[in-house]
Amino acid sequence: MRRARGIWRALWRNKVGMASLIFLCLVLAAGLFAPLLSAHDPLAVDMKNRLGPCTAEHLLGTDSLGRDILARLLYGARTSMGLALCVMLATVGIGSLLGLAAGTFRGLFDSLVMRVTEVLMSFPSEVLVLALVGMAGPGMENAFWACVLCRWPWYARVARSLTLGFRDMNYVAYARVAGFSRTHILVRHILPCASGEIAVLATLDCASVLLMISALSFLGLGVQPPVPEWGTMLGEAREVMILHPWQMLPPGLAILLVVAAFNFLGDALRDALDPWRTLPQPGERP
Amino acid sequence: MPGLVLRRLLALIPLLLAISFLAFCLAAASPSDPAEVALRVNDITPTPELIEETRHELGLDKPFWERYCVWLFRALQGDLGTSFVTHRPVTDEMLRALPPTLALAGFATLIVLGLGIPCAILCFASAGRPLDIVLRGLIFLGSATPSFWAGLLFIWLFAVHLNLLPTGGLSGGTSFILPALTLALPSLATYTRLLRASMLATAQQDFVLYAKAQGRSRLAILGQIVRNSLQSTLATLGMTIPKLLAGAFVVECVFAWPGLGRLCVTAIFNRDLPVIQAYVLFMGLCFVLFNLFMEVVAGLVDPRIGKGGRAR
Amino acid sequence: MITPETSHAPGGHEERALPGSPLLVARQVSVRVKDSGRVLVDRVSLAVAAGSCLGIVGESGSGKTLLCRALLALLPRGLAASGQVLFEGQDVLAMTDRERRSLRGRDTSLVTQQAMTAFDPLLTLGTQMAAFFCDRLGLGKRAAHDLVRTVLERVNLPPRVAQCYPHELSGGMLQRCMTATSLGLGSRLVVADEPTTALDAKSRRDVLLALKGLVTEQGTALILVSHDLGAVQTMADTILVLQGGRCVEYGCARTVLNAPRHEYTRYLVRTRKALSARFARFARHGGE
Numbered sequence: 001m002r003r004a005r006g007i008w009r010a011l012w013r014n015k016v017g018m019a020s021l022i023f024l025c026l027v028l029a030a031g032l033f034a035p036l037l038s039a040h041d042p043l044a045v046d047m048k049n050r051l052g053p054c055t056a057e058h059l060l061g062t063d064s065l066g067r068d069i070l071a072r073l074l075y076g077a078r079t080s081m082g083l084a085l086c087v088m089l090a091t092v093g094i095g096s097l098l099g100l101a102a103g104t105f106r107g108l109f110d111s112l113v114m115r116v117t118e119v120l121m122s123f124p125s126e127v128l129v130l131a132l133v134g135m136a137g138p139g140m141e142n143a144f145w146a147c148v149l150c151r152w153p154w155y156a157r158v159a160r161s162l163t164l165g166f167r168d169m170n171y172v173a174y175a176r177v178a179g180f181s182r183t184h185i186l187v188r189h190i191l192p193c194a195s196g197e198i199a200v201l202a203t204l205d206c207a208s209v210l211l212m213i214s215a216l217s218f219l220g221l222g223v224q225p226p227v228p229e230w231g232t233m234l235g236e237a238r239e240v241m242i243l244h245p246w247q248m249l250p251p252g253l254a255i256l257l258v259v260a261a262f263n264f265l266g267d268a269l270r271d272a273l274d275p276w277r278t279l280p281q282p283g284e285r286p
Numbered sequence: 287m288p289g290l291v292l293r294r295l296l297a298l299i300p301l302l303l304a305i306s307f308l309a310f311c312l313a314a315a316s317p318s319d320p321a322e323v324a325l326r327v328n329d330i331t332p333t334p335e336l337i338e339e340t341r342h343e344l345g346l347d348k349p350f351w352e353r354y355c356v357w358l359f360r361a362l363q364g365d366l367g368t369s370f371v372t373h374r375p376v377t378d379e380m381l382r383a384l385p386p387t388l389a390l391a392g393f394a395t396l397i398v399l400g401l402g403i404p405c406a407i408l409c410f411a412s413a414g415r416p417l418d419i420v421l422r423g424l425i426f427l428g429s430a431t432p433s434f435w436a437g438l439l440f441i442w443l444f445a446v447h448l449n450l451l452p453t454g455g456l457s458g459g460t461s462f463i464l465p466a467l468t469l470a471l472p473s474l475a476t477y478t479r480l481l482r483a484s485m486l487a488t489a490q491q492d493f494v495l496y497a498k499a500q501g502r503s504r505l506a507i508l509g510q511i512v513r514n515s516l517q518s519t520l521a522t523l524g525m526t527i528p529k530l531l532a533g534a535f536v537v538e539c540v541f542a543w544p545g546l547g548r549l550c551v552t553a554i555f556n557r558d559l560p561v562i563q564a565y566v567l568f569m570g571l572c573f574v575l576f577n578l579f580m581e582v583v584a585g586l587v588d589p590r591i592g593k594g595g596r597a598r
Numbered sequence: 599m600i601t602p603e604t605s606h607a608p609g610g611h612e613e614r615a616l617p618g619s620p621l622l623v624a625r626q627v628s629v630r631v632k633d634s635g636r637v638l639v640d641r642v643s644l645a646v647a648a649g650s651c652l653g654i655v656g657e658s659g660s661g662k663t664l665l666c667r668a669l670l671a672l673l674p675r676g677l678a679a680s681g682q683v684l685f686e687g688q689d690v691l692a693m694t695d696r697e698r699r700s701l702r703g704r705d706t707s708l709v710t711q712q713a714m715t716a717f718d719p720l721l722t723l724g725t726q727m728a729a730f731f732c733d734r735l736g737l738g739k740r741a742a743h744d745l746v747r748t749v750l751e752r753v754n755l756p757p758r759v760a761q762c763y764p765h766e767l768s769g770g771m772l773q774r775c776m777t778a779t780s781l782g783l784g785s786r787l788v789v790a791d792e793p794t795t796a797l798d799a800k801s802r803r804d805v806l807l808a809l810k811g812l813v814t815e816q817g818t819a820l821i822l823v824s825h826d827l828g829a830v831q832t833m834a835d836t837i838l839v840l841q842g843g844r845c846v847e848y849g850c851a852r853t854v855l856n857a858p859r860h861e862y863t864r865y866l867v868r869t870r871k872a873l874s875a876r877f878a879r880f881a882r883h884g885g886e
Binding site for chain 2: 115118119120122123124125126127128130131132133134135137138207211214215218219220221231234237238241242245248251252255256257259260263
Binding site: 495496499513514588 | 706733
């Protein structure tokens with residue numbers, strides 16, 4: 001736990017990382033409290049007010065069906081970020097549990113898990129997601145499970161190799177000699193150490209999942225139209241892009257900022273976790 | 287070297303089998319009955335008799351393993367079934383869509399290399415100065431921009447607003463520019479960032495100090511650093527190219543590019559299962575073979591790996 | 599760590615210690631961290647003449663390597679040197695990058711500590727050495743490769759070494775390749791930074807012999823940095839003892855080793871003697 005506090009302190013000192021974390025929390029809160037922040041219903045169609053400009057009533061204007069863009073953006077944060085976070089949690093859970101178990105128990109189970117990850121990882125994840133969505137049919141749930149299914153192998157690999165690395169460390173060996181059960185060692189000794197590395201991977205992965213899901217939604221394969229989601233919004237904006245190009249800006253910028261924040265946070269976490277990592281210093285030119 | 291390649295190819299056989307099995311399973315595990323799908327896409331109302339007939343026609347009444355073996359045997363001969371929609375052999379459709387996708391990915395790779403390496407060198411040479419900071423900002427922006435959004439913005443700016451380039455489709459050389467640029471953007475950002483970091487790390491190494499102490503020219507030393515950094519980022523570059531191939535589906539849809547990805551997305555909307563299956567198989571094959579290829583290249587380039595070195 | 603009496607400046611020993619006109623004179627050279635101002639090397643003065651060898655001894659972290667790099671104006675970023683480093687009367691520290699570069703190679707050269715990483719791993723040694731010769735001596739490709747063969751022979755390495763990649767050679771061989779490079783370049787001053795630290799006894803002897811050859815045959819001025827007193831004893835005419843970034847003793851090798859005036863030098867000599875005595879005893883017992 002002292003380690004956790006140390007990481008937190010290092011993260012606190014990293015201004016960009018901290019700003020990203022605060023920004024992400026704000027976006028998440030905006031999504032959660034969307035009904036309080038916007039008086040408009042994101043689904044309320046108003047055909048008289050189509051493609052309206054920015055007014056005091058509609059701060060970001062209205063879309064091609066006269067729906068308030070700000071409201072859709074806020075409710076969209078719920079769907080987009082919520083989905084990304086859920087995928088991340090599910091993936092990390094499944095992946096690291098399988099990896100930890102494989103690394104701890106070894107044997108047949110280990111080789112089985114590793115063969116499966118090998119096959120899944122021999123595909124680029126984009127292809128696998130597309131294939132899974134393709135087989136199961138377009139839709140939000142299918143996109144969700146497709147993302148989870150094709151990402152867990154990475155966590156399983158990391159968790160397993162960390163487990164194997166830590167298994168041979170002295171204090172784990174002591175715990176074994178002292179007669180603790182394998183499960184006890186796994187939960188009390190190996191899990192806390194592995195969690196840091198997994199946290200970095202998960203944060204960076206949030207960004208790519210968000211990109212993946214919004215890309216699928218954009219193409220009509222993920223979240224289906226009436227539901228507000230940033231990718232879907234961009235897909236709808238595309239229909240009117242010739243005459244109303246500014247419609248593309250709010251959802252696109254939202255995705256860009258959130259993805260950038262996740263990337264910054266991931267980098268900051270990595271630096272915080274590993275202060276002795278030999279960072280390439282700027283300078284020393286020929 | 288040929289022996290090594292052969293050994294690695296043999297080792298790949300189980301993996302390739304597993305990939306084919308996965309591709310087959312995906313279709314088999316699909317919640318919708320292929321027979322029903324096959325009828326529906328042709329606007330035939332499925333009656334129980336018709337479904338039964340189609341099932342027999344598609345061989346779906348046979349046991350799972352038998353179906354897999356038949357499918358695999360046919361796939362090895364280049365027969366991946368017939369499309370439910372167009373009723374043409376899937377292999378033909380794939381082969382028709384393959385060249386545009388390959389060309390697009392190849393062009394994007396050229397952009398990644400052609401822009402990424404000079405960018406990284408510029409960053410490195412001006413490390414800590416304004417140029418470096420501006421370039422790094424652009425790189426970061428590039429890595430966070432969703433490619434479909436970037437594609438739309440490019441279309442709007444260059445095709446609609448400035449009317450310089452075509453909005454989409456494959457028609458002549460200029461139609462390559464926007465899709466390839468859009469496709470290359472995220473990889474370009476990632477690779478440039480990595481190469482810059484690698485160059486900074488290489489510059490700290492002893493051989494750079496030694497070359498400097500013996501008075502070699504700046505340019506010669508920069509050349510050594512670039513060579514060594516390219517070498518150490520070769521593996522990542524190897525991973526970039528299949529990623530470009532795979533990520534192409536979004537860009538292909540945005541630019542109405544007649545490639546594999548768009549074929550697959552269209553097939554998904556049409557529930558054209560054989561095409562999706564073929565796409566998975568195809569991409570898996572590409573990915574695995576490409577990894578092998580990169581391994582061989584790494585062995586040839588680096589004297590420390592394998593038997594590529596001239597000495598010994 | 600530094601007690602008051604250890605911090606006397608070596609001041610005017612240099613004229614007494616050195617015969618002939620010195621090639622390189624350093625006056626009051628200090629190295630400090632730019633940001634914090636922490637002093638890592640404190641006002642060290644030394645001189646070395648052509649055809650002679652100056653040994654710099656001291657434990658790890660005493661600032662030997664930094665002093666060397668300051669003499670060659672090759673300090674890592676974030677460190678700054680002050681004082682004067684006069685190479686034939688020209689102050690190296692005050693020069694522009696271009697002037698310094700024209701000095702390097704032909705006039706001053708370096709033999710680094712980590713031989714295994716001192717050469718580009720992707721090129722053969724012949725290519726790299728020839729590149730140095732082409733660059734600094736203005737030789738053609740063929741002449742440069744001929745020179746490579748000649749100098750390799752002079753440090754007792756077989757010609758096939760030129761076709762090898764660095765990872766295929768041992769540390770001692772690479773160390774001798776560096777010496778050969780300096781030989782080929784005809785460097786007038788060679789700074790050898792712990793050339794024997796990472797080597798076994800046999801290669802250590804080979805490397806020292808090669809360096810000795812430089813001094814006696816070529817008339818090179820050699821600065822040999824080491825914490826190995828034995829190596830310095832066999833090579834050096836003059837010895838400078840560093841402790842905690844300060845010069846605690848500087849003078850003729852025989853005087854320093856036989857009648858050390860400073861406590862720290864006495865300690866170094868004593869440990870060395872104790873070690874060799876123990877080794878001799880061990881050898882005697884082992885032989886029975």
